[in-house]
Amino acid sequence: MRAIVVGDAGGPEVLRLEEVEDPEPSPGEVVVEVAAAGLNFIDTYQRGGLYPMQFPFTPGLEGAGVVVGVEGDVGEWSVGDRVAWSSALGSYAEQLAIPFDKLVKVPEGVGLDIAAAVMLQGMTAHYLAFDTFPLVSGSVCLIHAAAGGVGLLLTQLAKKMGATVFATVGSAAKADLATGAGADHVINYSEVDFAEAVVEIAGERPIDVVYDGVGRATLIKGLGLLTTRGLMVAFGNASGAPEPLDLLDLMRNGSLYLTRPTLFDFVATPEELRSRASDLFAWVGGDQLNVRIGGRYDLQDAADAHRALEGRQTTGKVLIIP
Ligand code: NDP
Numbered sequence: 001m002r003a004i005v006v007g008d009a010g011g012p013e014v015l016r017l018e019e020v021e022d023p024e025p026s027p028g029e030v031v032v033e034v035a036a037a038g039l040n041f042i043d044t045y046q047r048g049g050l051y052p053m054q055f056p057f058t059p060g061l062e063g064a065g066v067v068v069g070v071e072g073d074v075g076e077w078s079v080g081d082r083v084a085w086s087s088a089l090g091s092y093a094e095q096l097a098i099p100f101d102k103l104v105k106v107p108e109g110v111g112l113d114i115a116a117a118v119m120l121q122g123m124t125a126h127y128l129a130f131d132t133f134p135l136v137s138g139s140v141c142l143i144h145a146a147a148g149g150v151g152l153l154l155t156q157l158a159k160k161m162g163a164t165v166f167a168t169v170g171s172a173a174k175a176d177l178a179t180g181a182g183a184d185h186v187i188n189y190s191e192v193d194f195a196e197a198v199v200e201i202a203g204e205r206p207i208d209v210v211y212d213g214v215g216r217a218t219l220i221k222g223l224g225l226l227t228t229r230g231l232m233v234a235f236g237n238a239s240g241a242p243e244p245l246d247l248l249d250l251m252r253n254g255s256l257y258l259t260r261p262t263l264f265d266f267v268a269t270p271e272e273l274r275s276r277a278s279d280l281f282a283w284v285g286g287d288q289l290n291v292r293i294g295g296r297y298d299l300q301d302a303a304d305a306h307r308a309l310e311g312r313q314t315t316g317k318v319l320i321i322p
Contacts, residue, residue: 141208
């Protein structure tokens with residue numbers, strides 16, 4: 001079968017299409033024919049060396065497809081089932097073997113491409129909005145990169161919870177998307193200082209929670225916008241890993257809280273994984289959550305997909321199609 005293989009850490013050019021052995025499932029694993037793999041920013045951290053990996057490896061944690069084989073006891077799964085996943089390394093491939101308890105069922109009425117598109121970023125938006133900082137009516141949040149994969153979904157969920165959303169984006173076209181997702185105040189931080197813009201709109205320190213997946217370029221400045229005892233959620237490094245923080249800055253800015261969460265601790269059990277996925281599929285199926293697929297790349301063009309994501313050229317979800 002064909003798969004993308006990364007032989008060593010590097011730029012997008014290290015993503016090479018190769019002919020490899022078909023997956024050999026171990027007991028408890030399910031072999032899936034991949035219909036679509038999801039591109040996520042973490043794929044670039046793993047490819048580039050920010051997150052250490054064992055080489056060679058096939059990237060991609062997320063996807064959806066159809067079961068074509070099972071080995072041993074795999075619970076409810078059988079050949080022909082439509083499934084999706086968010087934490088199975090090796091998804092940039094025609095097939096992969098996945099431990100059965102990492103799969104969720106894709107309901108009828110939800111396409112496999114939409115399922116692949118909503119799993120990782122959707123469950124991230126879900127835990128950020130419901131668990132890391134449970135948004136309620138009247139909460140005021142700032143969402144960076146709001147036209148991105150996580151951003152568009154988190155903006156919609158925040159509005160669903162009744163929050164006021166300040167959103168940052170890097171272009172006018174992205175501003176339209178954030179507005180379409182329901183953001184109340186959209187700031188193009190490529191053109192203006194986002195902190196000054198927030199203060200101009202709402203006064204000093206109006207934000208209860210900053211959701212920051214951008215990292216180095218925004219994190220420190222965002223602290224100055226938080227209300228007393230507000231929460232900084234540093235959940236990503238799209239512009240690079242943030243500089244080390246002086247703990248006393250949390251005190252000086254009003255007894256702030258800071259957390260650095262990762263999805264994998266919020267879908268740590270099969271029950272939690274299924275519960276979050278089931279909420280998302282219900283909202284998607286019921287037209288309560290719009291999943292924007294902003295780009296599709298053939299498997300052999302995975303490097304171009306990475307270039308686009310790292311070059312801030314993408315919006316919403318990008319899929320890689322084997
Ligand atoms: P996005 O689709 O949001 O793409 C990243 C966006 O970040 C870009 O489109 C761009 O939007 C913005 N950005 C700002 N500065 C830069 C820069 N220097 N280089 C590249 N992009 C920049 O990606 P994802 O939705 O996949 O991920 C968003 C963030 O969330 C990432 O940091 C990711 O690691 C993190 N994440 C964390 C998870 C967790 O559980 N901790 C799980 C999933 C994602 P603009 O042009 O509008 O600025």
